[in-house]
Amino acid sequence: MHDTVRTGNGLEIHATRPKPRRATNGYEVDVPELLSQVIPTPMSNRPRMDPETAKMEIARRHREIMEILGLDLTDDSLSETPERVAKMYVDEIFAGLREENFPKITVVENKMSYDEMLVEINISFNSTCEHHFLPILGRAHVAYICKGWVLGLSKFNRVVQFFAKRPQVQERATVQIQQALAKILQTNDVAVVIDAVHTCVRTRGVEDESSLTRTSKLSGAFQSNPSLRAEFFASIPSPAQLKMS
Ligand SMILES: [Zn+2]
Numbered sequence: 001m002h003d004t005v006r007t008g009n010g011l012e013i014h015a016t017r018p019k020p021r022r023a024t025n026g027y028e029v030d031v032p033e034l035l036s037q038v039i040p041t042p043m044s045n046r047p048r049m050d051p052e053t054a055k056m057e058i059a060r061r062h063r064e065i066m067e068i069l070g071l072d073l074t075d076d077s078l079s080e081t082p083e084r085v086a087k088m089y090v091d092e093i094f095a096g097l098r099e100e101n102f103p104k105i106t107v108v109e110n111k112m113s114y115d116e117m118l119v120e121i122n123i124s125f126n127s128t129c130e131h132h133f134l135p136i137l138g139r140a141h142v143a144y145i146c147k148g149w150v151l152g153l154s155k156f157n158r159v160v161q162f163f164a165k166r167p168q169v170q171e172r173a174t175v176q177i178q179q180a181l182a183k184i185l186q187t188n189d190v191a192v193v194i195d196a197v198h199t200c201v202r203t204r205g206v207e208d209e210s211s212l213t214r215t216s217k218l219s220g221a222f223q224s225n226p227s228l229r230a231e232f233f234a235s236i237p238s239p240a241q242l243k244m245s
Pocket residue numbers: 129130131132133134198200201
């Protein structure tokens with residue numbers, strides 16, 4: 001593998017660096033293998049467009065939607081909205097539909113002999129309701145019991161955010177995050193709870209101003225051991241404590 005480094009005086013240096021290898025005290029997550037073991041988001045069999053083509057096609061179609069709504073696309077304020085929306089879909093809010101956007105994760109051996117529950121609460125994320133294409137604003141709480149492998153704490157956020165950046169229903173997102181963490185950490189003892197506000201419920205339809213939706217997916221000891229389950233739920237904020245509205 002070669003890195004090209006451009007130095008200050010314009011010279012290019014070709015550096016050789018070793019291929020990532022499976023080290024004895026850690027390993028890099030195999031993303032295609034991982035994602036094949038997680039329940040899928042429904043996808044068509046059509047060939048995927050490359051990101052730049054996708055943006056052009058989305059912008060063209062979004063322009064048509066705006067025109068059908070009667071908007072004046074020559075107005076300064078609106079003229080670039082189709083391109084802005086297309087870029088937002090592909091690069092931001094739906095980036096989790098492309099496996100190349102999965103975070104780079106190296107799992108390391110647990111040398112601390114830590115064997116209790118680890119809980120990370122209040123992982124904030126934004127997702128998109130696949131029924132209305134409106135935002136879901138959420139918090140995830142994740143826990144696991146270490147079986148020999150540990151992760152940098154920010155990687156929990158990254159995994160949550162990857163699956164959030166898809167058109168979603170909260171139930172599927174919860175299961176995808178839980179299954180991915182169980183595979184990455186090589187243990188069944190993983191719990192995920194998600195609390196979320198659905199703006200499609202808040203801003204249209206029933207226009208509910210205060211509801212919050214909680215979903216959970218627990219497996220292994222979190223499911224079979226009532227006291228561990230109770231300890232986990234006692235460790236995370238109650239919906240009333242979240243102040244998300
Ligand atoms: Zn919705």
